[in-house]
Amino acid sequence: MSVDPNVLAALSEALESLNRDPQRPVPSSVIAALAPLAREGTNLKIDLEASRQIGAPLVTLGYSVPESDLFAPLTPRQRDVAALLVCGQSNKEIARNLSISPATVKDHVHAILKHLNLPSRAAVIAAARSPEKS
Known part of the structure; x- marks a missing residue:
C-alpha cells in the first residue's frame, strides 16, 4: 500500500508529539492530516516503546473488511x-x-x-x- 507523503508527515509529527509529551494529546491539526487513513475497519497503532527500541517509528496500519x-x-x-x-x-x-x-x-x-x-x-x-x- 502506498501512503500519501502528507499522511507520512502527519504520522511523523504525531510520533514526535507523543515522544515529547506522551500525556499531552496529539494536536488536532495532526489528527486532521491523518484523516485520509481513517475509514471503517481501519486500525492505526503507534507503538512508542517499540519505536524507542528499534530507533525508528513503528506504525502499523491495518484494514479489516467483511x-x-x-x-x-x-x-x-x-x-x-x-x-x-x-x-x-x-x-x-x-x-x-x-x-x-x-x-x-x-x-x-x-x-x-x-x-x-x-x-x-x-x-x-x-x-x-x-x-x-x-
Missing part, C-alpha cells in the same frame, strides 16, 4: 477462486474443484490480487480471516 465486502470487486468466478484460496487450497486443488485449468486459476489469482490491492495469497487469507471483521 469477506462479502472484501470480495465485492471480484467477478463471480474470481469469488469462487478466492473462497477456495482462503480455505488454503493450492492452485491445483482449486482447478480440480472448479473444473478449470491450473493456468486459469493462476490468472484468477493474479486478478484477485490486483483487484483487492493485496500483495500475496497470504494477504488475501489474512484479510478474509481477520477477527476484526464486522
